[in-house]
Amino acid sequence: MAYEGEDKILEEVTGKAYEFGFTTDIDSDKAPAGLNESIIRLISSKKNEPEWLLEWRLKAFRTWEDMTEPEWSHLQYEKPDFQAISYYAAPKQKKVLASMDEVDPELRKTMDKLGISLEEQKRLSGVAVDFVMDSVSVATSFKDKLADLGIIFCSMSEAVQEHPELVKKYIGSVVPVRDNYYSALNAAVFTDGSFCYIPKGVKCPMELSTYFRINESGTGQFERTLLIADEGSYVSYLEGCTAPQRDENQLHAAVVELVALDDSEIKYSTVQNWYPGDEKGKGGVYNFVTKRGICHARSKISWTQVETGSAVTWKYPSCVLKGDDSVGEFYSVAVTNNMQQADTGTKMIHLGKRTRSTIISKGISAGKSQNSYRGLVQIMPNADHARNFSQCDSLLMTDRCGAHTFPYIETKNPTAQVEHEATTSKIGEDQIFYCLQRGIEEEQAISLIVNGYAKEVLNKLPMEFAVEAQKLLAISLEGSVG
Amino acid sequence: MLTIKNLHAQVEDTAILKGLDLEIGPGEVHAIMGPNGSGKSTLASVLAGREDYEVTAGSIDFDGTDLLELDASERAREGLFLAFQYPVEIPGVSNLNFMKAAINAKRENQGLDAISAKDFLALVEEKSALVELSGRLRDRSVNEGFSGGEKKRNEIFQMAMLEPKMAVLDETDSGLDIDALRIVSEGVNAMRHEGRSFLVITHYQRLLDHIVPDHVHVLSDGQIVKSGPKELAFELEAKGYDWIKEDTA
Ligand SMILES: Nc1ncnc2c1ncn2[C@@H]1O[C@H](COP(=O)(O)OP(=O)(O)OP(=O)(O)O)[C@@H](O)[C@H]1O
Ligand SMILES: [Mg+2]
Numbered sequence: 001m002a003y004e005g006e007d008k009i010l011e012e013v014t015g016k017a018y019e020f021g022f023t024t025d026i027d028s029d030k031a032p033a034g035l036n037e038s039i040i041r042l043i044s045s046k047k048n049e050p051e052w053l054l055e056w057r058l059k060a061f062r063t064w065e066d067m068t069e070p071e072w073s074h075l076q077y078e079k080p081d082f083q084a085i086s087y088y089a090a091p092k093q094k095k096v097l098a099s100m101d102e103v104d105p106e107l108r109k110t111m112d113k114l115g116i117s118l119e120e121q122k123r124l125s126g127v128a129v130d131f132v133m134d135s136v137s138v139a140t141s142f143k144d145k146l147a148d149l150g151i152i153f154c155s156m157s158e159a160v161q162e163h164p165e166l167v168k169k170y171i172g173s174v175v176p177v178r179d180n181y182y183s184a185l186n187a188a189v190f191t192d193g194s195f196c197y198i199p200k201g202v203k204c205p206m207e208l209s210t211y212f213r214i215n216e217s218g219t220g221q222f223e224r225t226l227l228i229a230d231e232g233s234y235v236s237y238l239e240g241c242t243a244p245q246r247d248e249n250q251l252h253a254a255v256v257e258l259v260a261l262d263d264s265e266i267k268y269s270t271v272q273n274w275y276p277g278d279e280k281g282k283g284g285v286y287n288f289v290t291k292r293g294i295c296h297a298r299s300k301i302s303w304t305q306v307e308t309g310s311a312v313t314w315k316y317p318s319c320v321l322k323g324d325d326s327v328g329e330f331y332s333v334a335v336t337n338n339m340q341q342a343d344t345g346t347k348m349i350h351l352g353k354r355t356r357s358t359i360i361s362k363g364i365s366a367g368k369s370q371n372s373y374r375g376l377v378q379i380m381p382n383a384d385h386a387r388n389f390s391q392c393d394s395l396l397m398t399d400r401c402g403a404h405t406f407p408y409i410e411t412k413n414p415t416a417q418v419e420h421e422a423t424t425s426k427i428g429e430d431q432i433f434y435c436l437q438r439g440i441e442e443e444q445a446i447s448l449i450v451n452g453y454a455k456e457v458l459n460k461l462p463m464e465f466a467v468e469a470q471k472l473l474a475i476s477l478e479g480s481v482g
Numbered sequence: 483m484l485t486i487k488n489l490h491a492q493v494e495d496t497a498i499l500k501g502l503d504l505e506i507g508p509g510e511v512h513a514i515m516g517p518n519g520s521g522k523s524t525l526a527s528v529l530a531g532r533e534d535y536e537v538t539a540g541s542i543d544f545d546g547t548d549l550l551e552l553d554a555s556e557r558a559r560e561g562l563f564l565a566f567q568y569p570v571e572i573p574g575v576s577n578l579n580f581m582k583a584a585i586n587a588k589r590e591n592q593g594l595d596a597i598s599a600k601d602f603l604a605l606v607e608e609k610s611a612l613v614e615l616s617g618r619l620r621d622r623s624v625n626e627g628f629s630g631g632e633k634k635r636n637e638i639f640q641m642a643m644l645e646p647k648m649a650v651l652d653e654t655d656s657g658l659d660i661d662a663l664r665i666v667s668e669g670v671n672a673m674r675h676e677g678r679s680f681l682v683i684t685h686y687q688r689l690l691d692h693i694v695p696d697h698v699h700v701l702s703d704g705q706i707v708k709s710g711p712k713e714l715a716f717e718l719e720a721k722g723y724d725w726i727k728e729d730t731a
Contacts, residue, residue, distance in 0.1 A: 431572050434566070435572075438558055438644065439558035453573065453574055
């Protein structure tokens with residue numbers, strides 16, 4: 001992958017912390033299937049958690065018990081049996097393969113197309129790699145650099161042990177336990193995730209990324225991420241990975257909370273490529289994620305996401321614009337192919353005065369997939385002169401797929417300005433032929449056209465990520481016109 | 483360069499080309515004129531390999547290869563270029579990236595490495611000067627928001643970039659103002675070369691004042707019904723097409 005140098009090393013360092021922090025005091029035990037209070041007590045004690053956190057989990061569990069799983073008109077899937085899942089297992093070491101020959105050829109092909117280097121491919125697919133001493137010393141220096149700036153970037157488990165005051169203050173403050181069915185479940189049973197704190201006035205000099213960590217140890221089903229940007233600070237955070245991620249866990253219900261204190265800025269970029277299942281949709285991951293950020297005065301949160309994976313995606317990264325003059329942005333490209341279903345969008349809640357939000361959503365549907373945009377723009381009574389601009393475009397690759405747009409706008413303040421634009425278009429045969437006539441092959445033609453269509457969003461991604469995301473879009477849509 | 487024999491083609495079961503013969507030698511410029519709906523653009527589309535057009539009979543030899551055996555992008559890489567009557571807009575794809583992709587596709591076909599950034603920019607400078615394409619247009623998305631005339635100019639710019647063996651210009655003159663017509667014609671003339679042939683589709687003699695053809699053909703109802711030297715174009719301009727139809731009837 002394109003992450004050379006800083007990011008890579010940074011990740012390797014934090015990766016170590018994660019791996020060891022988790023496995024040293026726990027044997028390879030696995031909780032029996034099912035969810036009840038004693039399982040939650042088990043999770044909490046295995047993780048050596050403070051009493052308040054156990055109480056928080058138990059409360060969440062009772063809340064969840066009283067809730068019912070939501071029905072989604074545009075999503076069809078077999079509902080998971082929550083009592084059939086085992087909620088605690090010590091993280092398995094991935095099976096180490098002796099050479100690349102043991103790696104699934106399909107996976108290798110995709111990684112080749114993404115331009116992932118051989119070394120990287122080995123690491124991603126769990127092939128034993130020689131350890132280079134050199135990188136250790138460099139890695140240490142980056143860890144030092146972050147520490148010098150006072151930046152905390154570690155696993156959630158570690159943060160609970162090392163920085164309990166920060167965790168206690170902010171966990172559940174943005175996504176309350178009872179926000180929704182999946183967030184309540186996550187609060188009860190989350191096993192790990194990432195934690196990040198940027199101190200006052202600090203501009204984090206590198207992109208922080210969970211990318212390596214996730215690949216080394218496999219994500220939990222119930223991840224929990226908490227990111228706090230203190231006053232006047234800045235951070236750009238990357239989540240996910242362009243390489244296809246398979247997982248035996250079908251259900252993923254993560255929670256991400258962002259806190260942007262006064263005058264701070266958080267850029268949160270996601271490339272999500274969970275296994276979408278085969279052409280019939282079998283075996284794909286269900287991805288139910290709750291992501292939300294709160295913006296204090298004059299702060300800014302930008303969500304940028306490229307979604308190509310999962311059998312079912314349900315996800316609405318949102319901003320609560322609490323402080324006056326705060327800004328929320330949402331840039332999204334969501335591709336669905338074959339039998340995939342995506343129901344994504346955002347919520348922009350305007351509470352403060354002169355708050356501004358921008359929503360740019362680009363849906364691309366291929367095969368027989370269904371792609372829905374669902375967005376809520378809410379202007380509350382005190383939000384004088386709040387402004388929103390939303391643009392939702394849908395591109396259809398075939399006659400059999402579907403695109404749906406559900407914009408909800410609630411304005412409780414007469415000074416608000418809300419604009420919404422939506423378009424739906426079919427990929428042009430004429431455009432493809434034009435490319436062919438210039439000697440460009442069909443696959444590349446589609447890639448050019450689709451990337452052109454999604455450009456506004458891709459441009460928001462950090463440079464290296466953008467290049468990979470472009471390739472990823474092309475791969476996700478191979479052979480999909482018709 | 484191009485030998486078309488007894489070409490029959492149809493769209494959705496409607497026969498449009500009905501036994502067309504045409505031979506274009508290397509370095510030659512041929513003009514095709516003919517009434518609206520006679521099949522001129524259809525011929526261009528069939529040559530370029532558009533799939534909606536089904537060839538039901540006949541053959542096309544392109545510089546020694548059977549053109550009908552190649553798909554559209556292969557034909558282009560073999561050196562066949564079509565300047566579209568209605569150039570297509572591709573939002574978000576920069577004109578230069580588009581050209582780079584096209585040039586590299588061709589180079590790959592020839593077993594060459596991708597063009598270097600330096601060589602590419604030099605080529606862009608040289609060729610855009612040829613048709614006086616401003617930097618503003620080069621840097622925009624392919625044809626997006628271009629005026630009709632700007633789109634045509636961009637087609638000729640692309641032709642110059644790709645240096646085809648055979649170029650088909652479908653009504654490149656329509657929509658051009660007088661200056662643009664001269665500029666585009668000069669661009670085409672500058673590209674005339676012993677190894678490069680042109681098929682120029684037009685309704686107007688005035689284009690042929692600038693791009694002087696070796697031969698002029700009249701296409702009517704899917705067939706070439708009359709061929710002659712460049713003077714034929716004057717006759718057509720003066721008399722229209724009816725006299726030919728009567729002649730051949
Ligand atoms: N895709 C298509 N589907 C149906 N009919 C078509 C199609 N393309 C062309 N035709 C028909 O074929 C005939 C020839 O069309 P063509 O565009 O080749 O004419 P032309 O000689 O280029 O005309 P003009 O001078 O107006 O450009 C017309 O009757 C047209 O309606
Ligand atoms: Mg025509």
